[in-house]
Amino acid sequence: MRGEHLVTVRNNKVQIKLPIRRNLTILKGRSATGKSTLIDLVGQFDELGPDSGVVVSCDVPCKVLSGKNWQRDLELISGSIVFIDEDNAFMRSREFAHAAKNSDNYYVLVAREALPQLPYSVDEIYELRNTGRSSSKYPAYSNVKRSISPKLVDVWLLFRTR
Incomplete structure (x- = not known):
């Protein structure tokens, strides 16, 4: 799989847009910013489809991998x-x-x-941040921002090698 993909995940409480440009993307963020919520929503959509109340928009399938049988499960996933x-x-x-x-x-x-x-690029480390509180009327939008500025790349690479 090559190229850039935009993943948009939303339900009635949250919307997250995530650009995917390389084979490994790291997503980080403080507690309660929506990282695990993103994974849960993708998993719900993967399992139940539109009946889950979740909408996942992307030009390729989105899957969640977890558990002790990850190797067997990964063998069944391709182009996702x-x-x-x-x-x-x-x-x-x-x-x-x-x-x-x-x-x-x-x-x-x-x-x-x-x-x-893992051989990931420091350019593909993103931080998830909330832009507002959720209510039943207005969803919270989480934005994704590159986590490391070019000035911090050397420090990050030093940290990775320790």
């Missing part, structure tokens, strides 16, 4: 954007790094810590 939450320990394994490198999927990894075994 795969979302993985930080509580999945396999994301930090060399086996996952090898599997990700040899697949045709793009990956969005929610992570608060460096993942030195």
